[in-house]
Amino acid sequence: MIRFILLQNRQGKTRLAKYYVPLEDSEKHKVEYEVHRLVVNRDPKFTNFVEFRTHKIIYRRYAGLFFSLCVDITDNELAYLECIHLFVEILDHFFSNVCELDLVFNFHKVYLILDEFILAGELQETSKRAIIERMGELEKLE
Amino acid sequence: MIRAIRACKTAAEERTVVRKECAAIRDTINENDQDYRHRNLAKLMFIHMLGYPTHFGQMECLKLIASPGFPEKRIGYLGLMLLLDERQEVLMLVTNSLKQYPVSIRNSFCFCILAFFYSDFQTNLNHTNQYIVGLALCALGNICSAEMARDLAPEVERLLQFRDPNVRKKAALCTIRIIKKVPDLAENFINSAAGLLREKHHGVLITGVQLCTELSKVCGEALEYFRMKCTEGLVRNLKDLVNSPYSPEYDVGGITDPFLHIRLLKLLRVLGEGDADASDCMNDILAQVATKTESNKVAGNAILYECVQTIMSVEDNGGLRVLAINILGRFLSNRDNNIRYVALNMLIKAVAADAQAVQRHRATILECVKDSDASIQKRALELVYSLVNESNVKSLTKELIDYLEVSDQDFRGDLTSKICSIVAKFAPEKIWYIDQMLKVLSEAGNFVKDEVWHSVIVVISNASDLHGYTVRALYRALQTSVEQESLVRVAVWCIGEYGDILVKNVGMLDLEDPITVTESDALDVVEMTVKRHASDLTTKAMALVALLKLCSRFPSCSERIRNVIIQYKGNLLLELQQRSIEFNRIIANYQNIRSILVERMPVLDEANFVGRRDGSLPGTASTPTGPSVNLPNGVTKTSVAPLVDLLDLNSDEAPAPSSSGGDLLQDLLGVDLPSTSEQFG
Incomplete structure (x- = not known):
């Protein structure tokens, strides 16, 4: 199960944070800080997995942005790595060539995409097209 | 804004x-x-x-x-x-x-x-x-919270049959959350969850599979039900998926919906674990996935990895296991670090099931210990550690010690402690043990824990035929690696004890290079240790004891020794000052008993030491060697075993003597001089 998802830039500013387990606000800030510290200095040659307390962080870097997932220790790391990539592809399609600013100004949309992709810490939909279509329908309602 | x-x-x-x-x-x-x-x-x-x-x-x-x-x-x-x-x-x-x-x-x-x-x-x-x-x-x-889960569960269950697939899949995931919060509700969902497994829509199917996995985990009844009713259906689903033609919508790196693959395999694992029939049923498809999946992309490897996990946990099937371990072996030689990491992780689990098959990949695993990525190093080292047995201990230890010389500072602590415990556990003979430990001490003495060098001393003292060999080896090692604290301590202890053997070249083994050490050479080494600023208190104190011992081993040098010792009589560290004054008096005033006082330590009790280290002996007070005694200051102290007495820093802790001759030594460190001289003066 995914415990939380973080999107951070290189300076450690959190661009998106989604928690599937209840945490206190102060704890969340601490976690965000620690995760950033963990991933930002790793050599790109190293594995994309880091142990974090009793869980694992699976992270992937896209330009200046780090996508980090915190998952259970027994979960399939490679699958989540692929999952991050799929999420990025969806964002890329949706915003056509996504960049950090898109995510800042349209953060509520990013959350909506995420809600269509992952729910309750589990994968909800694996088809890029289905999610993009669904987002299109939702946009039309506004 | x-x-x-x-x-x-x-x-x-x-x-x-x-x-x-x-x-x-x-x-x-x-x-x-x-x-x-x-x-x-x-x-x-x-x-x-x-x-x-x-x-x-x-x-x-x-x-x-x-x-x-x-x-x-x-x-x-x-x-x-x-x-x-x-x-x-x-x-x-x-x-x-x-x-x-x-x-x-x-x-x-x-x-x-x-x-x-x-x-x-x-x-x-x-x-x-x-x-x-x-x-x-x-x-x-x-x-959702527990109360919410209870109140809204019926609504959600109804929604599992909603006509729109988007709602069905969301409802399925909600159910996961609900049963995690309130496991008692699980049985209400069994039927509708099983219904989801017949879906064709990928999104609904994947959520349904996840829901069933979760249900099986929290509820035994659900597990039985799915085992009976759904295993075949799931196998068919997976088969269709594996053989499905290219579909751009779900394609990732040439594979149709790897995520669904993985979830299906995971559910099969839960169902097959501990149930022979269910496992039988999925053998064919597992073999097919394991052999047919392309492994040149991350997605393919993720499926293979999940498949291996499933194979390793379902009921025994020798052929499949070998296949699985070979897949892991292939992973190990992959250039992608991520893949190697998961392979190592999996192999650690596989060692318990089939150590023989893992042994075949030993060489590759050893290569991973030398990787630059810390997480890979750590995993590989753990794996190597669990692979060691009597037959391969020599070659593996050699590899590890060779690597110790070039490894990272951060990694040395882990590596050293693993090597030490391997050597201690599997050493085929004493001389090999001593050799390896000396190598470790001279490479990474600063990373060695106290009990490790304590046990080295115990082993040395027990190997009476190797005293000469050991002390010469230590003397040589000390010439090159003075900065390794625990090596210095062991060396100083041995030179103090066996100084005469060192000088007279007693017990020369054939394989040794001859070496001539004069009395003053030996003294130089010890003196240097006392005077070195970097040495810590324990080391300096041990060196002072060694000097005292040497003054009876080398009577001709006793004046020189006394001069060194006397320099510490004003030392700010109380321990050194006390030792210096006491030893000075022994050398100057009590020549007649000096030789008995500093005679060689009795052989240290190995079994006792091992027991104490493992904490299996209750209290040392009950051991026959150290009865509880009354010190002059009236406080009852519990005595500890001889080795620790000698090495112990805190002289207050050491016991007063019982009657045997060997205990005089403890006396030297333990009680202050007046009481000693009273007894022997």
Whole structure:
């Protein structure tokens, strides 16, 4: 199960944070800080997995942005790595060539995409097209 | 607003902007402005993301959720999920904001809010518009608490059969959350969950599979049910998926929906674990996945990895296991670090099942210990450690020690402790043990734990035929690695004990290079240790004892020794000062008993030491060697075993002598001189 998802830039500013387990606000800030510290200095040659307390962080870097997932220790790391990539592809399609600013100004949309992709810490939909279509329908309602 | 915040150069500037915005938002909230409500909430969420307090907006979320239009509801739910988590927190925060009211009113007020919140949730779940139902499910899935789970479970179960697939999949994931919160509810969902497994829609199927996996984990009845009714269906599903033609919608790196593959394999694993029939049923498809999946992309490897995990945990099938371990072997030689990492992780688990098969990949695993990535190193080392046995200990230890010379500082601690425990556990003969330990001590003596060098000394003292060999080897090692603290300690102890053997070249083994050490050479080494600034207190104290011992081994040098010892009589460290004064008197005044006092230590009791190290002997007071005694100062002390006495820093802890000759040594360190001289003077 995914415990939380973080999107951070290189300076450690959190661009998106989604928690599937209840945490206190102060704890969340601490976690965000620690995760950033963990991933930002790793050599790109190293594995994309880091142990974090009793869980694992699976992270992937896209330009200046780090996508980090915190998952259970027994979960399939490679699958989540692929999952991050799929999420990025969806964002890329949706915003056509996504960049950090898109995510800042349209953060509520990013959350909506995420809600269509992952729910309750589990994968909800694996088809890029289905999610993009669904987002299109939702946009039309506004 | 976002633009304004981004334009801020300093944190202080940002704070002012945020404060202004918050004030403006609060004003509009007070005016109860319908039109701007959702925009305000959107702003609030952004402010929340920056880490500012936003609890005053929580009521706004509820109002928005209650409003009829979809866009408003949508933002409301988004805010709800972001700004709040479980209901307890809503309750708590609402309570906090209501502190000014008396308790009774406060409670009823909270209750109203919650009732309102609930009924609203319920209406939304029953709404005819699938998008609004979707929103409610989404929120429920992300913030549901145990109470909510109980109340809303029937609604969610009904939604599992909703006509729109988007709602069905959301409902399935909500159910996962519900049964995690309240496992008792699991049995209500078994039938509808099994229904989801017959779906063709990928999204619904994958959520259904995840739901079944979770149900099987929390509820034994569900596990049985799925085993009986669904195993074949799942195998068929997986088969269809593996053989499905190219479909661009789900394609990842040439494989159709790897995520679904993985979830199916995971569910099969849960079903097959501990059940021979179910395992039999899936053998063919597992073999097919393991052999047919392309392994040149991450997606393919992820499937293979999951498949290996399943093979290793379902009921025994020799052929498949070999296949699985070979896949892991292939992973190990992959250039991608991620893949090697998961392979090592998996092999660690596989060692328990089939050590023989893992042994074949030993060479590759050893290569991974030398990798530059710390997490790979760590895993590989653990794996190597579990692979060591009597037959391969020599070659593996050699490899590890060779690597110790070039390894990273950070990694040395781990590596050293693993080597030490391998050597101690599997050493075929004493001379090999001593050789290896000396190598470790001279390479990484600073990383060695106290009990390790203690046990080296115990072993040395027990190997009486190797005393000469050891002390010469140590003398040589000391010439090159003075900065390794624990090597120095062991060496100093041995030179003190076996100084005469060192000088006279007793017990020369064939394989040794001859070496001539004069008495003053040996003294130089010890003296240097005492004088070196970097040596710590324990080492210096041990060196002083060694000097005392040497003065009876080398009577001709006793004047020189005394000169060295006497330099410490004004030392600021009490321990050194005390030792210096005591030893000085022994050398000067008690020549007649000196030789008995400093005679060689009795052989240290190995079994006793091992027992104490493992903590299996209850208290040392009960061991025959060290009875409880009364010290002159009247305090009853419990005595400890001889080795520790000699090495022990704190002289107060050491016991007064019982009667045997060997105990005189303890005396030297233990009680102060007057009482010693009383007894022997």
